Amino acid sequence: MQMQQDYKDISPSGSNCIKPPVSIPSQLLPNQKFVVIMNAEQFRRAGYQAIDRICDYHITLRDRPVSSQVEPGYLRKLLPSSAPTEGEDFQLIADDYQKYIIPGLTHWQHPSFFAYFPTSSTFEGILAELYASSTSNPGFNWSASPACTELEAVVMDWIAQLLGLDESFYNISKVGGGVIQTSASDSALVATVAARSRYIREHPQVAMENLVLYTTTQTHSLGKKTGLVLGLKVRALEVTAQDDFALRGDTLKAALEEDMNAGFHPFILIGTVGTTSSGAVDRLDEITDVAKHYPSLWLHVDAAWAGVAFVCPEYREAYQLPAINNYVDSFCTNFHKWGLIHFDGPCLWVRHRKHLIDALDVTPEYLRSKDGNAGTAIDYRNWHIGLGRRFRSLKFWFGLRARGVKGLQKYITDCIKLNTKFAQSIYESDLFSFVTRPSLSMTVFRLAPKSLPQLRTSELNILNRAFYTRLAARNDIAITQTELNEVFCIRMVIGAEKTLESDVEHALSLMKDEAMVLMKNWEGIGGRRGRKTHVVPSHSH
Numbered sequence: 001m002q003m004q005q006d007y008k009d010i011s012p013s014g015s016n017c018i019k020p021p022v023s024i025p026s027q028l029l030p031n032q033k034f035v036v037i038m039n040a041e042q043f044r045r046a047g048y049q050a051i052d053r054i055c056d057y058h059i060t061l062r063d064r065p066v067s068s069q070v071e072p073g074y075l076r077k078l079l080p081s082s083a084p085t086e087g088e089d090f091q092l093i094a095d096d097y098q099k100y101i102i103p104g105l106t107h108w109q110h111p112s113f114f115a116y117f118p119t120s121s122t123f124e125g126i127l128a129e130l131y132a133s134s135t136s137n138p139g140f141n142w143s144a145s146p147a148c149t150e151l152e153a154v155v156m157d158w159i160a161q162l163l164g165l166d167e168s169f170y171n172i173s174k175v176g177g178g179v180i181q182t183s184a185s186d187s188a189l190v191a192t193v194a195a196r197s198r199y200i201r202e203h204p205q206v207a208m209e210n211l212v213l214y215t216t217t218q219t220h221s222l223g224k225k226t227g228l229v230l231g232l233k234v235r236a237l238e239v240t241a242q243d244d245f246a247l248r249g250d251t252l253k254a255a256l257e258e259d260m261n262a263g264f265h266p267f268i269l270i271g272t273v274g275t276t277s278s279g280a281v282d283r284l285d286e287i288t289d290v291a292k293h294y295p296s297l298w299l300h301v302d303a304a305w306a307g308v309a310f311v312c313p314e315y316r317e318a319y320q321l322p323a324i325n326n327y328v329d330s331f332c333t334n335f336h337k338w339g340l341i342h343f344d345g346p347c348l349w350v351r352h353r354k355h356l357i358d359a360l361d362v363t364p365e366y367l368r369s370k371d372g373n374a375g376t377a378i379d380y381r382n383w384h385i386g387l388g389r390r391f392r393s394l395k396f397w398f399g400l401r402a403r404g405v406k407g408l409q410k411y412i413t414d415c416i417k418l419n420t421k422f423a424q425s426i427y428e429s430d431l432f433s434f435v436t437r438p439s440l441s442m443t444v445f446r447l448a449p450k451s452l453p454q455l456r457t458s459e460l461n462i463l464n465r466a467f468y469t470r471l472a473a474r475n476d477i478a479i480t481q482t483e484l485n486e487v488f489c490i491r492m493v494i495g496a497e498k499t500l501e502s503d504v505e506h507a508l509s510l511m512k513d514e515a516m517v518l519m520k521n522w523e524g525i526g527g528r529r530g531r532k533t534h535v536v537p538s539h540s541h
Contacts, residue, residue, distance in 0.1 A: 065475035066110045109496055111503040115478040117305045117337045118495025124402040125342035128395035138388035142377035143369045152393035163310040166325035169349040178349040179383040180392045184304035185222040187332035187348040190384055192226050195268040195298030197359035206265050214269040216247045223270045245278045249286025268298040273319050274306025277482040279439025284323035300330045307333025309440055312409050342395050357382045415441040418494045422504050431515050435489040446489040447515050461488040470514045
């Protein structure tokens with residue numbers, strides 16, 4: 001029986017014409033193939049194969065090059081210029097993933113991946129992602145799928161407890177609470193939106209162009225990007241090597257007095273626990289003592305990497321958890337970095353959820369619900385920028401239950417122990433020296449041969465750029481460069497779950513080998529004055 005339905009067509013002239021119901025032809029067009037949509041049994045077989053291939057991938061990780069060896073544009077040369085007109089056999093698609101995609105991947109879970117920060121991948125997480133994607137819930141309201149919201153509220157309280165956060169940050173408090181964002185950058189963005197909204201509400205006479213966002217010269221680029229997105233002035237407060245690149249209270253106080261006397265309105269400071277370049281920890285104890293005299297200044301702490309170490313109580317005091325619990329307005333850490341949770345897993349907690357919701361709540365009629373109106377359930381769409389959201393709490397639930405607190409603590413402490421041994425080797429070396437003190441599982445160092453004590457910083461920078469170029473050309477290690485107050489240096493971060501002591505020893509050995517090759521061919525730097533630097537290119541590995 002054909003459904004009776006009217007379709008209105010708005011013509012260019014503005015007249016409404018009633019169109020008959022659209023009919024679907026019962027016969028296929030000439031030369032049209034019948035497309036077979038995968039059924040449950042076909043999915044089952046393809047799933048078995050996928051699991052087998054994923055297992056093989058992880059088992060053979062150690063035998064693969066760490067970094068992809070392809071050239072830019074490689075994939076466009078291998079793939080058709082447009083999508084297929086007819087559906088293709090799924091086996092061909094699955095095989096092409098192995099053939100074309102895997103060679104273009106950098107293997108972040110590789111035992112010799114020491115670049116950036118770690119990003120987790122576990123079998124429990126893979127299964128959680130599979131289950132979550134099988135239902136595809138947008139999760140913007142509690143009523144969209146109650147389990148999505150309620151599980152997130154529960155696991156965020158589990159993690160807050162695991163980290164030792166104050167109970168004011170728990171969802172169960174109904175005052176503060178936690179939410180899964182898409183990145184630490186988004187966490188900083190929504191915290192800044194909430195801080196700006198609160199400040200303007202309390203100071204309605206202040207013009208937007210006079211607001212100032214504070215970062216430091218070592219804050220992650222998320223601070224500058226937040227200012228760019230929101231059209232805010234950003235002031236980076238200076239930090240020094242003498243203070244281990246940490247922001248001090250006196251620096252903040254001087255900046256506040258200077259800016260306020262000039263008619264500006266600093267309204268938020270993004271502090272950091274574990275900066276990207278050096279692992280530095282801002283002196284939040286001093287900062288909060290200053291901030292208490294400026295109650296309209298919002299304090300947000302970005303602890304994207306180092307914050308996960310709070311699962312181990314022995315690191316809480318040194319990494320400023322007491323100050324976070326006593327005063328800070330919002331706190332973020334990324335469990336997809338060092339918490340054995342698949343990307344994306346950034347966790348944001350706020351002390352007062354009202355400020356976040358007041359700033360972000362936009363509720364048209366079609367998003368209203370009985371429970372939302374009554375305030376008896378969390379509607380997480382009001383806790384971040386987007387509307388729809390993935391069922392990310394499931395991988396937290398799977399991961400935390402499978403590993404337990406002790407499993408996560410062992411993983412963190414194992415990484416730190418490996419870094420301690422690596423740092424000791426750097427300390428004892430005649431080739432290398434620290435640029436700043438090691439932090440948890442990170443060591444920042446540079447090539448500074450004791451045989452060349454006369455080299456100036458600028459000359460050492462040239463030497464270290466050449467050294468890094470050689471390391472970056474290898475495919476059996478991945479490591480990152482950085483710069484700390486005009487000192488070029490190398491970052492070594494341990495975090496892959498499969499990394500063993502032998503992998504760290506191998507990394508140190510090849511670093512020494514590359515340094516020695518470079519030193520043997522070093523002909524002077526400007527000062528064996530007048531002669532050009534000559535760097536022998538790294539061999540292909």
